Amino acid sequence: MFMRSTAALAALFLVSTAPLAQAAEKPTDPQIAHIAYTAGTIDVEAAKLAIKTSKNKEVVDFAKDMERDHEAVNKQALDLVKKLKVTPEDNDTSKALTKAAKEERAKLAKLKGADFDKAYIENEVAYHKQVNGALETLLIPSASNAELKSLLETGLKIFQGHEQHAEHVAGMLK
């Protein structure tokens, strides 16, 4: 699944690095809002599984931080789309993310103890890295509404923090 999620995001990057002639493929604001919200929901779901499964305090604390932060950011995103009267629009990227995440959760659900902790945290590092890459190269540059762009930019800073935090926890598990 890891490979799949990488593939989904690799596809995202391909779109992003494509020449400007393909600007028509840039996601619209309603699609961007949907992708960002979906990406957040995925990490909340993974966090819930970790809180339920892990016995490691560092891992559980990290998962609680993820749940709290991503829920807060998603709430902000919902408030913003309501204010802007934008209806988030499902799209292939959101669908690919959701499918990949479902497979990752199924894989994680079979693991226990240290194996689970390691797999969860390693996926958190990789997942945040990929989402941050997509935010930087595709979603933020494509956003046309200034408030949406600003929310994505703050989100990027938060998720870059998560990436470093996850790397720190991964280092402690070694």
Added chain:
Amino acid sequence: MRPLLLAPTLALALIASSPALAATIEVTIDKLVFSPVSVQAKVGDTIEWTNKDVIAHTATVKGGWDVMIPAKSTGKVTLKAAGAVDYFCRFHPNMKGHVAVVP
């Protein structure tokens, strides 16, 4: 007459014996940035962080103080030792600040 004289004397003695008034230094957190990023303080001063973000942060010194700063709230620490320290947020280690504490 005597108590009247004593009162101002006592008050004076109290002021004289207490060190310079401790100050509160305000630091704001907005969009994951400590502002000002670097502050100067004296031992006994308090630093108070005001968090404008919708997510919680911490101000943490490795091997030192660890202040929780909930979302849309404040957190504070009273500085007990002189020295310069770097602090960061445990939840978002990309957030960094600095405090120079003089005796």
